Amino acid sequence: MTSTVSDDFNEAKALTAVPHRVLSDEVADRLREAIVTGRFKPGQHLREAEISAALQVSRSPVRDAFAQLGHEGLVAIRSHRGAIVVGLTAQDVEEVYTLRASLESLAVRLAIARATPEDLSRLRELANRMPEAAARLSPREYAELDVAFHDLVYQAARHDRLYACWTMLRSHIFRFLLTRNLVNPDFSEVGHREHGELVETMAAHDTERALEMIRVHLEGAYARLIKGYVEPLDQRADGAPRGPGSDSRTGVDGSGE
Amino acid sequence: MTSTVSDDFNEAKALTAVPHRVLSDEVADRLREAIVTGRFKPGQHLREAEISAALQVSRSPVRDAFAQLGHEGLVAIRSHRGAIVVGLTAQDVEEVYTLRASLESLAVRLAIARATPEDLSRLRELANRMPEAAARLSPREYAELDVAFHDLVYQAARHDRLYACWTMLRSHIFRFLLTRNLVNPDFSEVGHREHGELVETMAAHDTERALEMIRVHLEGAYARLIKGYVEPLDQRADGAPRGPGSDSRTGVDGSGE
DNA sequence: GGTCGATGGATTGTCGACAATATGACATCC
DNA sequence: GGATGTCATATTGTCGACAATCCATCGACC
Numbered sequence: 249m250t251s252t253v254s255d256d257f258n259e260a261k262a263l264t265a266v267p268h269r270v271l272s273d274e275v276a277d278r279l280r281e282a283i284v285t286g287r288f289k290p291g292q293h294l295r296e297a298e299i300s301a302a303l304q305v306s307r308s309p310v311r312d313a314f315a316q317l318g319h320e321g322l323v324a325i326r327s328h329r330g331a332i333v334v335g336l337t338a339q340d341v342e343e344v345y346t347l348r349a350s351l352e353s354l355a356v357r358l359a360i361a362r363a364t365p366e367d368l369s370r371l372r373e374l375a376n377r378m379p380e381a382a383a384r385l386s387p388r389e390y391a392e393l394d395v396a397f398h399d400l401v402y403q404a405a406r407h408d409r410l411y412a413c414w415t416m417l418r419s420h421i422f423r424f425l426l427t428r429n430l431v432n433p434d435f436s437e438v439g440h441r442e443h444g445e446l447v448e449t450m451a452a453h454d455t456e457r458a459l460e461m462i463r464v465h466l467e468g469a470y471a472r473l474i475k476g477y478v479e480p481l482d483q484r485a486d487g488a489p490r491g492p493g494s495d496s497r498t499g500v501d502g503s504g505e
Numbered sequence: 506m507t508s509t510v511s512d513d514f515n516e517a518k519a520l521t522a523v524p525h526r527v528l529s530d531e532v533a534d535r536l537r538e539a540i541v542t543g544r545f546k547p548g549q550h551l552r553e554a555e556i557s558a559a560l561q562v563s564r565s566p567v568r569d570a571f572a573q574l575g576h577e578g579l580v581a582i583r584s585h586r587g588a589i590v591v592g593l594t595a596q597d598v599e600e601v602y603t604l605r606a607s608l609e610s611l612a613v614r615l616a617i618a619r620a621t622p623e624d625l626s627r628l629r630e631l632a633n634r635m636p637e638a639a640a641r642l643s644p645r646e647y648a649e650l651d652v653a654f655h656d657l658v659y660q661a662a663r664h665d666r667l668y669a670c671w672t673m674l675r676s677h678i679f680r681f682l683l684t685r686n687l688v689n690p691d692f693s694e695v696g697h698r699e700h701g702e703l704v705e706t707m708a709a710h711d712t713e714r715a716l717e718m719i720r721v722h723l724e725g726a727y728a729r730l731i732k733g734y735v736e737p738l739d740q741r742a743d744g745a746p747r748g749p750g751s752d753s754r755t756g757v758d759g760s761g762e
Numbered sequence: 763g764g765t766c767g768a769t770g771g772a773t774t775g776t777c778g779a780c781a782a783t784a785t786g787a788c789a790t791c792c
Numbered sequence: 793g794g795a796t797g798t799c800a801t802a803t804t805g806t807c808g809a810c811a812a813t814c815c816a817t818c819g820a821c822c
Contacts, residue, residue: 763822764821764822765820765821765822766819766820766821766822767818767819767820767821768817768818768819768820769816769817769818769819770815770816770817770818771814771815771816771817772813772814772815772816773812773813773814773815774811774812774813774814775810775811775812775813776809776810776811776812777808777809777810777811778807778808778809778810779806779807779808780805780806780807780808781804781805781806781807782803782804782805782806783802783803783804783805784801784802784803784804785800785801785802785803786799786800786801786802787798787799787800787801788797788798788799788800789796789797789798789799790795790796790797790798791794791795791796791797792793792794792795792796
């Protein structure tokens with residue numbers, strides 16, 4: 249166990265790469281936390297100097313963190329005008345869920361073809377923890393489990409760019425779930441049962457049925473969200489009604505030359 | 506409400522917002538240009554100091570530009586190790602096109618429902634310019650027209666987050682097209698005819714048929730790409746074979762506190 | 763009276779210097 | 793001889809100061 253031990257570990261993928269965290273990652277986490285939990289209200293203007301003073305870091309990591317959150321869609325960044333927490337309008341919910349339906353169909357299809365036995369057992373474990381979670385855990389932990397399950401599906405798809413797209417949606421979905429669970433305490437949604445069935449359908453390589461299941465699952469989640477959401481949406485802070493159109497997108501207007 | 510002249514202009518959408526460009530945008534453009542045209546080879550290590558000296562700007566905008574390109578997927582950013590130009594492996598082509606098929610189906614479906622007459626006429630104009638372009642224009646201009654057409658489709662879908670996903674693909678597709686057109690000079694692909702037909706099908710609100718057309722169109726593009734691409738792929742500079750998995754993705758692990 | 767132009771204050775964009783970190787080569791030990 | 797520990801070097805991450813820009817307010821003018 250001296251010569252080839254490291255090789256065994258590496259090739260067996262038993263170890264996962266350690267994440268290199270820098271200050272901007274830490275700052276981004278705190279800000280994301282504050283946004284999804286609602287401590288930072290939609291419409292609120294985040295000032296670099298304020299945040300950097302509160303967190304006792306320089307403005308540079310704060311700036312980088314803003315950029316990260318901007319790419320996740322949690323804040324809108326406008327030139328020379330800073331970052332503004334984006335809202336949770338019904339249109340946002342619709343955008344996120346129409347896109348998610350497209351992405352997750354692809355993810356399920358790929359995951360069926362590529363998921364390893366380890367992937368499947370991890371998925372089963374999470375699915376099994378959801379029912380007890382619905383009864384015993386906090387709204388937050390329940391939302392975390394839900395998002396973690398779907399995150400595993402995307403990971404099992406082994407498609408880096410697809411996963412990057414999912415990253416843009418994940419924080420929003422977590423925010424949606426959390427807000428709904430907090431507003432509507434009987435959040436024992438029927439959804440968690442569908443997770444377990446989905447795993448088994450995927451394990452059985454029944455692509456057709458799995459696609460139909462994920463479609464129904466997401467449609468249901470969307471419907472539940474909209475139902476409990478039409479009212480609590482309008483708790484924004486000041487009058488910043490979601491900037492005009494797609495102005496919020498930072499100037500990523502691509503290879504236009 | 507205040508019924509003034511400017512409201513009329515805004516509501517008619519006759520004017521498009523002027524893009525606020527800062528230095529990092531400019532730097533990102535130059536770097537993207539160098540990457541897609543192949544002046545920066547896959548595997549090449551981009552040093553902040555080098556670029557900032559060459560462009561005579563500070564390291565800050567260069568750093569921001571790296572982040573932008575990282576989100577577009579043109580470079581891989583690793584902690585304390587800088588940016589590396591990503592490769593054009595067959596797997597990359599496959600990833601981009603499987604994802605694109607998913608996204609563009611949604612885009613076409615939405616565009617059929619939401620496209621304005623102005624959108625359609627702009628699409629027609631671009632589609633009409635492609636045949637002559639195939640004969641008279643440079644490979645680059647032809648690739649630009651192709652990308653611009655599909656970009657308009659995504660814009661017509663009026664879906665900010667979908668458009669953001671497309672942004673992650675666009676540069677890659679442009680790079681693919683350009684490389685193929687340069688390697689294979691008789692690039693008068695049959696694709697441009699399909700653009701015109703797609704527009705009319707969309708204008709006729711024939712969703713079913715339009716979806717089938719875009720599927721066939723993209724499959725054809727993918728096939729042509731792979732055929733002319735299996736060889737010229739391996740022109741990378743040094744041995745940096747596409748970093749391990751998704752290490753480049755920053756730790757946006759949802760809500761871990 | 764309403765529109766247009768100037769000014770002040772606040773906030774972001776950019777810069778150059780310093781500190782922290784990863785990497786590869788070298789020497790050392792078993 | 794092979795593996796391990798140490799160190800120098802190159803490169804990125806962070807910082808604080810300055811410059812450029814935007815927004816709101818106020819005053820002048822038609």
